[in-house]
Amino acid sequence: MLKISHLEFTHKDAKHSYTYTMNLEEKEIVGILGESGSGKSTFLDLVAGFSTSSSGSIELDTQVLTQMSVEKRPITILFQSHNLFEHLTVQKNVLLGVSKVLKENIEDVNKVQGILKEVGLEEYEHTQVSKLSGGQQQRVALARVLIRREPILLLDEPFSGLDIATRLEMLDLVQTITIENKIHTIMVTHDIEDCKRIANHVYKMQNNTLVEQ
Amino acid sequence: MFKNYQRIKFSLLPGTLISLTLLTFAFVLFYTLYTSQENLVFTQIEPRVWLLLKFTVYQAFLSTLFSLVVGMLLAWSLAHQAKFRGRSWLVALFSSSLVLPTLIVVFGLITVLGRNGWVNQVSLYLFDYSFGAYLYGLGGILVAHVYLNASFASRSLLHSFESIPKEKYKLAKSLNFTTFQRFMYVEWPVLKPTLLSIASTIFLLCFTSFAIVLVLGGSPAYNTLEVAIYEAVKLDFDIAMALKLALIQLGLTTLLVVFSANFRTHISNLKTATQAIAWEEKREVKYLQRGIIFLFTLFFILPLFAIVVDGLGADFSKILQEKLFIKSFFTSMGLATLSSIITLLFAILLSDAKRNLSLRYRLEDLPFSKLFNIVLSFSGNLYLAIPSLIMGLGFFLLSQRYEAPLALWSTVALLTANVLMSLPFAQSVLAPAMQRTAQRYDRLVFSLNLTKIQRWVYVEYPYLKSSLGYVFALAFCFSLGDLGMIALFGSDEFSTLPWYLYQLMGSYRSSDASGVALILLVITLSAFIFLPKLFGGNHVKD
Structure with missing residues (x-):
């Protein structure tokens, strides 16, 4: 279980202070709604470790994540854009999830091929990602999520730039990945329809506090 | 829309004229250089020239x-x-x-x-x-x-x-x-x-x-x-x-x-x-x-x-009373002011013509618009191909052919060199900014049927003033500090501050040179910081 208790963040100007509390089982998806600037993305930054909370805790089962550095947290994050290295091929972008030196180890390459098949991109293995469509690029990013097999997945409005059909397809893919890989997924979105489609729980930022709907 | 099309087509004219003037100037310069010596032998390049060439490339590469x-x-x-x-x-x-x-x-x-x-x-x-x-x-x-x-x-x-x-x-x-x-x-x-x-x-x-x-x-x-x-x-x-x-x-x-x-x-x-x-x-x-x-x-x-x-530590009361210093100071300031005004004007008109030719709903569909655009860019970047000393040599030869007071030739030569030197930088700042303004406001301006002047007052100037100020200051400072063209035309009758400083350094008047160097540094940095403020401070945010 992912347990986030009274996580508090105060802005430098000290005018805004946010509080977040939520529990999430594996294979579950939480949707977070809220106005622009309401503190949704700040929450993801705190969970990922890009920002530091003034109090509260984040625990995954028995593991305490609150004081861990970004790179040590068992988390994968997906943004609306800039999830990939455009000058590299699909294969290398996915490979970066497990190997930083990009040496083509047969075992890893086979793993990448298998995962690309899962996300329907097997024929694009050696294509430069800048040549893919927006939907295909997000599939590559999801393929990297799969290869990393981290138990927490954070999604920061990752599909809001896509057309409706592709967007629904991607949401379903996220749901499948979450269930099959026993992941805890937190999805920040503007669109309540996204939540209705795949979220097990919906939270909303109200008066600087995360509240379950 | 037809009226706007005609209006835009007409606005190509000033930029085109400037481009043609610059290209004609380059041609005359090249022709003068080429025809001034009858026995110019190019089949043979002396070892000394090879050495010069080798060192020039070597130091440029290492630098x-x-x-x-x-x-x-x-x-x-x-x-x-x-x-x-x-x-x-x-x-x-x-x-x-x-x-x-x-x-x-x-x-x-x-x-x-x-x-x-x-x-x-x-x-x-x-x-x-x-x-x-x-x-x-x-x-x-x-x-x-x-x-x-x-x-x-x-x-x-x-x-x-x-x-x-x-x-x-x-x-x-x-x-x-x-x-x-x-x-x-x-x-x-x-x-x-x-x-x-x-x-x-x-x-x-x-x-x-x-x-x-x-x-x-x-x-x-x-x-x-x-x-x-x-x-x-x-x-x-x-x-x-x-x-x-x-x-x-x-x-x-x-x-x-x-x-x-x-x-x-x-x-x-x-x-x-x-x-x-x-x-x-x-x-x-x-x-x-x-x-x-x-x-x-x-x-x-x-x-x-x-x-x-x-x-x-310099004796400023002595420096400020030197006739040559006073003459150099006013020549430098006058030339810098004039050349920055001309640079700004040329850069605006060239950038305006360029954006007319590169925006789809303007004149991009004119025949040869791409080629025309390249010619406009090239004419603004002439200085990179013809550095000031070569230009100076051309002016020097022209001044021997066509008699006029040397001060007049010197002024024209320095102004031309300063403007051409600043234009590539001016264009690289202004052209993208003007293109963005057009992309953003053309439809609105056309639908409101604003005149050229109204367009400048309400749209272009508020968005461009920070870039305009920066370009003006750049051109002013470039002109103020150049020692290229003046090295050929400099004399006791016609001198600028850098030339005067160079003369002082050459004659080992170190104390006076220090004073003049400080004055030149203060003027340059002040101009760079304060001239953009003449254009009205911060621009409207994108």
């Missing part, structure tokens, strides 16, 4: 390499150390290297690193050892080129670092990248295109560098083509040799300009991003970055500080 390495390290350090106090001032100071008169830089470097400079004096005092006159020769040329160009490169590269989306850094951090991997996968792909264009610009600037080589070259072994042309005209009166060298240089610079094709200097004004990159550096990397910033700041500030310290 470019070192400037890029230093500039890259500095930009990398500044990008990742975004929180220290005074950072924005430091970045603004490094940006000023673009407008610092080269002679001032040389003067400051000699004061710090010269035979009797601060470094040697401290070393003699502490260790009883002097490094000697290492500043004269290739070493000095490289140090001065790196001083000017590394800071210029760092400013442009910092802009590239800051354009990297913060999500990319977050992604890299979550993937546990090392500092090196972060550089290779996140930063290098963004820097590479900028680096190529900066490299070609720096190489061209160093290839045609004049004042630095003239003063620090020391001996003929360290002469470049540009200095050899000057010596052939001014010292040896060997016009045939000067012409031969000029045509070789013209051929090479034209080739370089064509090869480097897109002269995009990525000049931006002094503002810098304040949002820090979400990446806490490891302690050793942090110390390395801070060390790099400290060392370069020391290297950059010491010569300027030396000018101030030495300059304050």
Whole structure:
């Protein structure tokens, strides 16, 4: 279980202070709604470790994540854009999830091929990602999520730039990945329809506090 | 819409006329150079010319390499150390290297690193050892080129670092990248295109560098083509040799300009991003970055500080009463004012014509619009192919053919050189800004049927005033500090501040030279900081 208790963040100007509390089982998806600037993305930054909370805790089962550095947290994050290295091929972008030196180890390459098949991109293995469509690029990013097999997945409005059909397809893919890989997924979105489609729980930022709907 | 089409078509005219004038000027210059000597033999290039050519390329190559390495390290350090106090001032100071008169830089470097400079004096005092006159020769040329160009490169590269989306850094951090991997996968792909264009610009600037080589070259072994042309005209009166060298240089610079094709200097004004990159550096990397910033700041500030310290000891009551100083001061200010006004006007009209030809709903569908656009760009970048000494030689030959007072020829020659020198920079700032304004407001302006004047008052000026002010200040400072054309036309009757300073340095009047150097430095930096404010401060935010 992912347990986030009274996580508090105060802005430098000290005018805004946010509080977040939520529990999430594996294979579950939480949707977070809220106005622009309401503190949704700040929450993801705190969970990922890009920002530091003034109090509260984040625990995954028995593991305490609150004081861990970004790179040590068992988390994968997906943004609306800039999830990939455009000058590299699909294969290398996915490979970066497990190997930083990009040496083509047969075992890893086979793993990448298998995962690309899962996300329907097997024929694009050696294509430069800048040549893919927006939907295909997000599939590559999801393929990297799969290869990393981290138990927490954070999604920061990752599909809001896509057309409706592709967007629904991607949401379903996220749901499948979450269930099959026993992941805890937190999805920040503007669109309540996204939540209705795949979220097990919906939270909303109200008066600087995360509240379950 | 038809009315607007006609209006836009008509607005091509001023830009086209300017472009034609510039190209005709280049043709007349080239023709004058080519036809002025009947017995010009090109089949044979003497060993001396080969040596000149070899050294010119060699020093330009090394200067470019070192400037890029230093500039890259500095930009990398500044990008990742975004929180220290005074950072924005430091970045603004490094940006000023673009407008610092080269002679001032040389003067400051000699004061710090010269035979009797601060470094040697401290070393003699502490260790009883002097490094000697290492500043004269290739070493000095490289140090001065790196001083000017590394800071210029760092400013442009910092802009590239800051354009990297913060999500990319977050992604890299979550993937546990090392500092090196972060550089290779996140930063290098963004820097590479900028680096190529900066490299070609720096190489061209160093290839045609004049004042630095003239003063620090020391001996003929360290002469470049540009200095050899000057010596052939001014010292040896060997016009045939000067012409031969000029045509070789013209051929090479034209080739370089064509090869480097897109002269995009990525000049931006002094503002810098304040949002820090979400990446806490490891302690050793942090110390390395801070060390790099400290060392370069020391290297950059010491010569300027030396000018101030030495300059304050000068006898200003004597300097300010010297007739030649007063004459040089007013000539410099007058020329700088005129040439910055003309540069601004030319840059606006050329950029306006260019945007007309590159926007789909304007005149992009005109026949040959792309070719026309290239011609417009080329005419604005003429200076890169025809540096001021070659231009000066052309004017010198023209002045012998067509009699007129020398002061008139000198004024025309200096004005032309100053305007052409500033135009590439002016265009690289204004053209993209004007294009953006058109893309954003054309439809609205056309639908409201605003006149040209209304358009300028309500749309263009509010959005462009910061760029206009920056271009005006750049052109003013470039003109104020140039020692290229004046080196051929300078005399007791016609002198500018840099020429006067050069004369003082040559006649070993060090104290007076220090005073004049300080005056020139203060005027240049004040102009660079305060002239943009004449245009009304901050522009409307995008």
